[in-house]
Amino acid sequence: MTRMTVIGCGYLGAVHAACMAQLGHDVLGIDVDAAKIAKLQDGIPPFYEPGFPEVLAEQLASGRLRFSSDMADAQGHQVHFVCVGTPQKRNEYAADMAYVDAATTALLPHLSPGDLVVGKSTVPVGTAARLSELVRGVQPEALLAWNPEFLREGFAVQDTLHPDRIVYGLPEGEDGARAKALLDEVYATPLADDTPLVVTDYPTAELVKAAANSFLATKISFINAMAEVCEASGADVTQLADAIGYDTRIGRRFLNSGLGFGGGCLPKDIRAFMARAGELGADQALAFLREIDSINLRRRVRMVDLAREELGGSIVGRRIAVLGLAFKPNSDDIRDSPALNVAAQMRLQGASVVVTDPEAVANAQRLWPDLGYAESAFDAAKDADLVMVLTEWDEYRTLDPVKLGEVVADRRILDGRNALDRDAWRAAGWTYRALGRK
Ligand code: UDX
Numbered sequence: 001m002t003r004m005t006v007i008g009c010g011y012l013g014a015v016h017a018a019c020m021a022q023l024g025h026d027v028l029g030i031d032v033d034a035a036k037i038a039k040l041q042d043g044i045p046p047f048y049e050p051g052f053p054e055v056l057a058e059q060l061a062s063g064r065l066r067f068s069s070d071m072a073d074a075q076g077h078q079v080h081f082v083c084v085g086t087p088q089k090r091n092e093y094a095a096d097m098a099y100v101d102a103a104t105t106a107l108l109p110h111l112s113p114g115d116l117v118v119g120k121s122t123v124p125v126g127t128a129a130r131l132s133e134l135v136r137g138v139q140p141e142a143l144l145a146w147n148p149e150f151l152r153e154g155f156a157v158q159d160t161l162h163p164d165r166i167v168y169g170l171p172e173g174e175d176g177a178r179a180k181a182l183l184d185e186v187y188a189t190p191l192a193d194d195t196p197l198v199v200t201d202y203p204t205a206e207l208v209k210a211a212a213n214s215f216l217a218t219k220i221s222f223i224n225a226m227a228e229v230c231e232a233s234g235a236d237v238t239q240l241a242d243a244i245g246y247d248t249r250i251g252r253r254f255l256n257s258g259l260g261f262g263g264g265c266l267p268k269d270i271r272a273f274m275a276r277a278g279e280l281g282a283d284q285a286l287a288f289l290r291e292i293d294s295i296n297l298r299r300r301v302r303m304v305d306l307a308r309e310e311l312g313g314s315i316v317g318r319r320i321a322v323l324g325l326a327f328k329p330n331s332d333d334i335r336d337s338p339a340l341n342v343a344a345q346m347r348l349q350g351a352s353v354v355v356t357d358p359e360a361v362a363n364a365q366r367l368w369p370d371l372g373y374a375e376s377a378f379d380a381a382k383d384a385d386l387v388m389v390l391t392e393w394d395e396y397r398t399l400d401p402v403k404l405g406e407v408v409a410d411r412r413i414l415d416g417r418n419a420l421d422r423d424a425w426r427a428a429g430w431t432y433r434a435l436g437r438k
Pocket of ligand 1: 154255257260262263
């Protein structure tokens with residue numbers, strides 16, 4: 001059992017804290033946001049994540065999990081996970097390191113000899129070496145390790161308890177061996193389950209995360225570029241993806257074409273990676289990521305154009321129902337959400353847009369109060385000239401086209417995620433269109 005803190009209780013940190021308690025550790029979650037901490041301490045998750053409310057309640061009850069907004073409470077814990085956000089800087093591609101720097105600096109006075117600071121945030125390569133200097137400057141007998149996090153929203157609990165790999169970025173020599181021993185204790189359960197472990201240096205560990213997210217973004221933009229060619233040539237991108245995906249060297253996962261990627265990670269991570277490569281004089285190496293980003297952003301414009309085409313050349317004053325606002329299903333996260341971006345563009349261009357989402361309405365409403373909000377798909381679709389599915393929640397995938405057809409003004413549907421059963425919708429009298437398909 002390790003006594004640990006988890007600093008930063010957002011999507012990553014709060015789930016990490018609860019899951020570490022589930023693995024038997026004694027965990028203190030710390031965040032500067034006192035309101036968030038009060039909620040967590042009361043067992044109320046500040047965001048939607050399947051399976052998280054149960055783990056939170058169970059671990060609070062076990063007494064192994066507590067929360068605090070006072071960094072001084074970190075004293076007496078041996079391992080300190082830094083899980084704060086690294087958003088994109090305003091008007092720049094680079095990552096904003098203010099939160100990581102503030103959290104680490106605030107922790108410094110409370111470190112004891114033998115403590116281990118573990119960075120989990122996604123950071124520009126070189127950060128671990130810099131923070132290690134900072135830590136050693138104040139507490140020469142404390143250590144720092146880098147341990148990137150790969151969890152996916154919507155599967156965060158499962159990904160934390162059963163990661164597909166664990167990466168340690170360690171200092172050299174004896175210090176590295178001490179840090180490794182502490183991390184091995186933290187991850188004793190997944191390591192006993194034969195989870196692959198990669199032990200490396202700081203810069204490699206930092207780059208693993210940047211490289212993984214860049215690869216995933218590239219895969220999505222690759223298939224979306226193919227979708228553009230499919231549209232131009234009358235081919236079908238979903239069948240193309242199935243066919244190339246059977247090649248195990250390629251694989252079918254992350255080849256779902258549609259509105260493209262969004263969220264708090266992929267878009268800002270590829271931009272921060274380009275910015276950092278530029279600082280290092282390696283900008284040519286990542287020039288292709290600019291194209292990956294452009295292909296991705298084009299999807300959103302194309303989706304609005306498709307709506308315009310469907311409505312005979314203009315969306316002004318037309319009633320459009322948007323099903324889905326979260327950046328992906330099973331999440332209430334609207335950070336850089338393609339769905340919300342498309343809904344907002346159409347509203348700004350004069351359409352009457354009514355949106356809905358199973359979980360993300362409250363978050364979207366704060367950002368875009370001018371959109372019309374509905375409780376359900378049926379409420380949103382009432383009298384609509386066009387229905388658009390922009391986040392592929394199961395409840396939208398399985399909508400009954402016959403029943404929905406009874407409430408709309410016109411049976412026109414745009415499938416922004418290639419997620420619907422095209423034949424069933426056509427059979428129920430709908431005009432069905434999607435990106436990259438005839
Ligand atoms: C991602 C990485 O997957 C995860 O490993 C990392 O730790 C954080 O960033 P996440 O942001 O939760 O996780 O979402 P992910 O499942 O990767 O999806 C990202 C976006 O790509 C979503 O908007 C999703 O809709 C889109 N996507 C995904 C596609 O458009 N097509 C696909 O085939 C897969």
